[in-house]
Amino acid sequence: MSGGHDLLIVGGGPAGLATALHAARAGLDTVIAEPRRAPVDKACGEGLMPGAVRALTALGLDVPGHPITGIRYVQGPRQVQAPFRHGPGLGARRTTLHDVLHRAVLDAGVPVLPLRVADVRQDTAGVTVPGTGLRARWLVAADGLHSPVRRSLGLEVTTHHAPRYGLRRHYAVPPWTPYVEVHWGTHAEAYVTPLGPRLVGVALLTARRAPFATQLETFPELAARLPPTAAATAVRGSGPLRQSARTRVHGRVLLVGDAAGYIDALTGEGISLALTGAEALVTNLLRGTPSRYETDWRHSTRRHRLLTELLVRARQQPALAPRIMPTAARLPRLFTAVVNALA
Template sequence: MIDLLVAGGGPAGLAAGVHAALAGLRAVVIEPRPAPVDKACGEGIMPGGVEQLHALGAPASGRELLGIRYLDGRRSAEARFRGAAGLGVRRTVLHAALARRARELGVDVVTARVGAVRQGEGWVTAAGLRARWLIAADGLHSPVRRALGLDLPGRRATHRYGLRRHYRVEPWTDHVEVHWSPLGEAYVTPVADDLVGVAVLSRERCGYATHLERFPRLTPLLGARPATPVRGAGPMLQRVRGRVAGRVLLVGDAAGYVDALTGEGIALALASAGAAVRCLAAGRPDDYETEWRSLSRRHRMLTGALLRLSGTAGTARLIVPAASALPPLFRAAVHALQ
């Protein structure tokens, strides 16, 4: 029998397959789209996530990131990472690196839709396949999570949405730059020697160009050469009742999501995939809920605090001045997320 089915072949799902193979388990990943898959993503990986990619044997090429910089047009605050650098990497390049590593380890990738998930004593089925366990890594709006009744109602007033596109320009920074406005943020991530990604996050739903108009000091740096179409995602906040349902475990964005504000999505996806596989390999699946809460605690606390501050125009205006006036506090926050 297959040891592990993985619903979703994005970074979290492929990482789960790789972790399973390294643990001596037979894993099959179910994904309807051919690799590499692109999607809206900030494309910055924190140093901890880069270390995880190397541990998996799946290093990806991109631009070295040395820290985080906040700007509001008048002030700026900067915090360099401690020790290892982060990485700006195209989502497609990251996906290709993980898919390549999965193939090397003999992880099967089946082109199919997951469909209905059924489970019983010692088994679970999806896409016509039967296994001992299933990991759902099927994204922010996980169909598996919804079918299992693990969704919690969202709070419409707090919904945030993201849009991203790339510009063909030589990067002017070796940091992730977060440009703040009272109505949202723009995240600049160098991903290649001639390419930067710009993602905007806001509670307001409007066109990408309208969002960029709120950052008059950023737009001249981008030139007039967008290199990719706009991709969107949201709402960001996904509340979840729990991450274990019988023989099914949720990882990555499917396990619940606060916001992309602190840029930890990929690192958390890789970490949760590893934690889920370790718990299954040890025969303690119920431990995963505690493991997930522990590995995501700092992210949930810090991201939640920043979201509350950015929730109104009045308090959003204070974020960069406060970070600029209190550099030790800003550095401590960035280092806590590494």
């Protein structure tokens, strides 16, 4: 196609950057539209599961961080932990991950244009962004949880579930465990991720609209480890978390990462799924089978979507929510098997 790119990626977060890296290394003329300056921060648990670490290693990327050896559930005096069986995970600041991916994309010769894209036009030969002069044979919507491209194409699906939100803050205290700790409360979960010798990240997942400090107080044992004077960053928020898309392939537009659909951060697989989706998307474009990307996406995310949906539904049932942690503690082998199936 004269005067156009092979691939235009809208969104320069991890999903978009990984897609660009795969595409550029495969020889596709690729460009990214991202209005925010790098590195971009986001409310995120910042724990990379072993699958994400392997995917980044396969891309030749070395992300600095703190090794994670497993997942630990905590509820009052009860604890159950599951060590990773197939290599460690990694606690890494979102900005650090973004910086490594961004530099790799620039090194691969991919331009990152400071453009905000909210509307696209497509025909049988390609996709155009009105008012920019940008045109490509394919467009990838990697523009996040509340994707403007997804919305402009009418691909959003209205959900009727109680909305859940994520809040994140960092504390300058030494990690007390190499595990990601998930503290179960009455109305929220608190994820504690070791990020460095004197830094932990705390992410709260909740349906309550209340300040971070108020919600942290509902975890007294955890709050005692995190004095307000140790707070190292401001609170960041995100949500509602659940977002649905009718399809991942719409003509010459393909959706990846959070833009492709998201249930909840409960199982911590967002980055892993974004990296897997990026590779599957580019592979199908190279094969000339873009429609198969939808099938591959559903297949690769099925286990995650099923377990996350079950956990969120149980979490929202007053009779079931208090039983999640005790059940995991009574069945440690099952808990370990589930964690490693996801990891």
